[in-house]
Amino acid sequence: MIEIQHLTHRYPGADKNALEDITFSIEKGEIFGFLGPSGAGKSTTQGIITGLLPLQQGEVLVDEVPVSKLGKSFFNRLGVSFELPYIYEKLTGYENLKYYAGLFDVPTEDPINLLTMVGIAEAAHQKAGKYSRGMKQRLNFARSLINKPEILFLDEPTAGLDPGTAAMIKDIIHQQIDRGATIFLTTHNMFTADELCDRVAFINEGRLVAMDTPRNLKLQYGHNGVQVEYGNGDQFQTASFALDDPQSKAAFANLVETKSIQTIHTQEATLEEIFLQLTGRRLA
Amino acid sequence: MIRKLANLIAQDLRLTFRSGHIYVILAIAAIILILVFALPAEVNTEAKEYFVDASETGIFEQALASLGAEPSLILPSETDLQTALAESQRALGVIFRGSLDAPEFEIIVQGNISDENIHLLEKTLDTLIQSLRGTYQPVEADITLLNENIEPIPLNKNMIPIFMSFEVILLGFLIGAVLIFQSKQEGTLRSYRVSPGGTLIFILSKVILYDVISLIYGLVVALIAFGPAPNYLQLSLLILASSTLMTLMGLAIAVFFTNISEWFFAGATLLIVSMLPVLSYAMPVFSPAFITWIPTYGIIFGFRDVLFGMGSAATLNQTFLTLGLSLLIGFAFSYLAVDKRLMKAGL
Numbered sequence: 001m002i003e004i005q006h007l008t009h010r011y012p013g014a015d016k017n018a019l020e021d022i023t024f025s026i027e028k029g030e031i032f033g034f035l036g037p038s039g040a041g042k043s044t045t046q047g048i049i050t051g052l053l054p055l056q057q058g059e060v061l062v063d064e065v066p067v068s069k070l071g072k073s074f075f076n077r078l079g080v081s082f083e084l085p086y087i088y089e090k091l092t093g094y095e096n097l098k099y100y101a102g103l104f105d106v107p108t109e110d111p112i113n114l115l116t117m118v119g120i121a122e123a124a125h126q127k128a129g130k131y132s133r134g135m136k137q138r139l140n141f142a143r144s145l146i147n148k149p150e151i152l153f154l155d156e157p158t159a160g161l162d163p164g165t166a167a168m169i170k171d172i173i174h175q176q177i178d179r180g181a182t183i184f185l186t187t188h189n190m191f192t193a194d195e196l197c198d199r200v201a202f203i204n205e206g207r208l209v210a211m212d213t214p215r216n217l218k219l220q221y222g223h224n225g226v227q228v229e230y231g232n233g234d235q236f237q238t239a240s241f242a243l244d245d246p247q248s249k250a251a252f253a254n255l256v257e258t259k260s261i262q263t264i265h266t267q268e269a270t271l272e273e274i275f276l277q278l279t280g281r282r283l284a
Numbered sequence: 285m286i287r288k289l290a291n292l293i294a295q296d297l298r299l300t301f302r303s304g305h306i307y308v309i310l311a312i313a314a315i316i317l318i319l320v321f322a323l324p325a326e327v328n329t330e331a332k333e334y335f336v337d338a339s340e341t342g343i344f345e346q347a348l349a350s351l352g353a354e355p356s357l358i359l360p361s362e363t364d365l366q367t368a369l370a371e372s373q374r375a376l377g378v379i380f381r382g383s384l385d386a387p388e389f390e391i392i393v394q395g396n397i398s399d400e401n402i403h404l405l406e407k408t409l410d411t412l413i414q415s416l417r418g419t420y421q422p423v424e425a426d427i428t429l430l431n432e433n434i435e436p437i438p439l440n441k442n443m444i445p446i447f448m449s450f451e452v453i454l455l456g457f458l459i460g461a462v463l464i465f466q467s468k469q470e471g472t473l474r475s476y477r478v479s480p481g482g483t484l485i486f487i488l489s490k491v492i493l494y495d496v497i498s499l500i501y502g503l504v505v506a507l508i509a510f511g512p513a514p515n516y517l518q519l520s521l522l523i524l525a526s527s528t529l530m531t532l533m534g535l536a537i538a539v540f541f542t543n544i545s546e547w548f549f550a551g552a553t554l555l556i557v558s559m560l561p562v563l564s565y566a567m568p569v570f571s572p573a574f575i576t577w578i579p580t581y582g583i584i585f586g587f588r589d590v591l592f593g594m595g596s597a598a599t600l601n602q603t604f605l606t607l608g609l610s611l612l613i614g615f616a617f618s619y620l621a622v623d624k625r626l627m628k629a630g631l
Contacts, residue, residue: 050478054628075480086471090302091295101290103479143475 001028007058018044020206022190031183033197041206042186076106078151083156085136089129093139104147114142134161157184190271204279222269292489305459307570320509323440332375336365344380387413445587453558455494456531461538483623491531498527518590525607526583532614539625580604
């Protein structure tokens with residue numbers, strides 16, 4: 001659905017490229033995670049796809065049509081939830097959504113329904129400037145859904161939210177996928193990416209360093225083993241076993257058979273660890 | 285497009301009211317109405333002139349009396365003159381000594397009178413003496429009135445054209461710019477840029493909003509101050525054209541700055557330049573070419589001509605033509621500036 005080919009971008013006055021030959025594609029109905037630390041090029045990539053930044057080099061195709069030829073009507077198909085809320089603080093939450101809905105040429109969602117969906121309906125008629133950070137973030141997220149977009153760009157959609165609210169937002173993201181939307185998720189939160197994304201791409205210093213499903217990445221870069229906590233008399237002990245070594249595997253089976261097992265943890269790598277392994281940098 | 289435009293106008297109207305900007309406009313309207321009702325239509329600013337005839341013949345006093353001079357202004361002695369001058373800082377005194385053949389005048393002033401006025405007084409006294417001698421030859425001059433309908437502008441309404449111009453400048457140029465900076469500060473422009481809104485309705489919404497507010501304001505002030513006398517069609521057109529021009533200029537300039545602090549020097553300079561034609565309005569003889577090129581020159585004098593029924597049809601047509609051309613240039617410049625500097629401003 002979205003194809004990014006050989007995307008290269010340099011900001012005016014910069015001495016090196018912000019993006020260097022980025023190529024990837026996003027399938028319809030997919031949640032594609034774009035992971036990288038601050039300044040890696042995530043927002044630049046999203047900015048070029050959404051038209052906030054000019055296309056300098058490379059190609060961005062949506063349904064095989066260059067994005068530069070799609071015109072203003074392309075935005076009817078797009079929803080963008082920015083990392084910062086960017087809302088009118090002197091307008092109420094309802095007015096913010098009502099105003100934004102009025103800019104589109106396609107059927108839009110009822111603002112109250114959206115505010116209810118993100119859990120801030122009771123504050124619909126309060127000025128958005130009085131909202132807490134989390135409420136502003138939810139209003140920002142709700143705004144991105146107002147035109148029932150085919151393509152959703154979500155930049156750190158759960159940042160600054162409490163776990164309960166973050167779970168609610170993740171549920172809504174899944175609902176959008178069920179509706180048929182395609183989602184480009186930008187984040188440096190590996191747990192969010194791991195939980196939500198069908199595929200993830202790691203970006204570092206403007207270059208893609210890896211791209212696959214979270215499972216495949218974990219299998220490829222992780223350790224195929226388990227760590228076991230077990231009771232041994234009055235004491236607890238820990239042991240690790242490599243599952244691709246027959247002897248170790250047999251020892252693990254023996255332990256399970258003979259000891260009182262407390263916990264068993266698989267030893268696949270986290271996305272954070274894989275990123276660190278590939279780039280020498282942490283995501284956050 | 286109409287639906288989107290109406291939506292954007294409604295949103296800009298809410299922001300203008302909730303930001304308190306509209307109260308500035310109401311305050312200016314209140315000041316104008318106070319001027320209209322509190323100030324007299326006319327104030328006598330002429331200096332009071334006292335005369336003393338210190339000659340032996342008393343011919344000067346007789347001449348003054350025959351010309352209908354107010355008796356209280358003709359004083360019997362120089363001591364009385366000193367007392368009268370001490371009581372009024374705007375008064376001046378004239379003492380006549382000598383005779384008709386060898387007249388001597390002493391003019392006593394307070395120091396706040398111009399040389400031109402003193403020369404005028406000297407010439408008047410000279411004419412009086414020549415008349416008394418029978419040697420005065422009046423100059424015959426034909427006087428042609430270009431517009432017989434023009435009446436002196438009442439003092440309490442004289443400033444209204446300036447306030448009306450100031451209001452459109454304030455609304456379109458200043459408050460339009462403030463709205464842009466608020467949008468930049470809140471980042472709401474980014475969300476607008478990923479909608480199908482576009483540059484044209486962004487500009488038109490602000491232009492139409494400030495046009496409507498300016499029109500309501502201008503017509504209400506004109507109705508209260510002038511009643512049905514002005515040509516309201518011409519006035520409405522002038523308000524719409526000038527408000528549109530100032531809004532376009534305000535947007536075109538504001539997009540080059542990030543916030544009002546950065547804008548302040550350029551904005552304040554342009555505001556001051558825009559108000560320079562007020563000097564020509566206050567002193568009509570001071571109209572150097574560079575002032576007449578400032579768009580607000582045509583606006584201020586246009587308001588004066590329409591409100592006070594001054595100026596010929598040709599003058600008004602010229603004003604509208606100049607404003608029309610300025611609008612075309614202003615729109616092109618504003619569209620390019622907003623599109624390149626605001627709508628495609630990067631992240």
